Amino acid sequence: MQHQDTHSVSVAGVIIDDQGRALLTQRRDNGHWEAPGGVLELSEDITTGLLREVQEETGLQVEPIALTGVYKNMQRGIVALVFRCRSVGGQLTETDETRAFRWVNADEVRALASEAFAVRVLDAMNPDHPPAVRQHDGERLLSA
Template sequence: MSVAGVIVDECGRALLIQRRDNGRWEPPGGVLEAGETVPEALQREVLEETGLKIALPATLTGVYKNMTGLIVSLVFRCEATDGVPTTGDETYALRWATRDEISQLADEAYAVRVLDALDAPSPPAVRAHDGVRLI
């Protein structure tokens, strides 16, 4: 299971990270560690990859399944409460992106997740890796 946090600024842009390992633009996030709760993992991953602390509870905006890796990902819309956006060991660059930029920068599977979080649908979106809604 993995988590991702879509941090949204006052202009409605989402913070994307460019990963060091593959150069791709994505929302900050990663896999839960043993014994870690979902909120703990979300806070840890966002802080490690962006330098920002987020408020809890965060809003669950989607549940996605990576069909290749068989990983379920929970995506949350987050509010930054402290810190300054900065790169880390896993992050090459950070960028506040508009809706159009998100679609250009991120792979489709990640763009859908970020756009769903910006739209904050209710109930949360549940999609397969290819973007097909599961429910």
């Protein structure tokens, strides 16, 4: 199998507060607003990777509540597993990867994030919705 035929797996944690708002982070490298997360390391399990990535990008310790979606970037071959989480400790801290944070409602998510990343957060904000399976091109959703 050639390298360009492989996938990368990433995880993201949509942290929901007591008011139903989600935490978005602003990335230092491109200024985009997204849920905290990143690529799983080869030797780590999914939950360990999720907890590590969220803490590295936010300073928060979280508890995963539910898998809320599986998303594939068709251009880059990245499969993302997204989880609704709640904060259980730590303190929001800017890092080498994040330069700002915002607790946002659904309308603010739509205004700040590109469609491909906003839908992950919106899916996670809806506790009655079964896990979504979606494809995108890095910016826009693609039909199945």
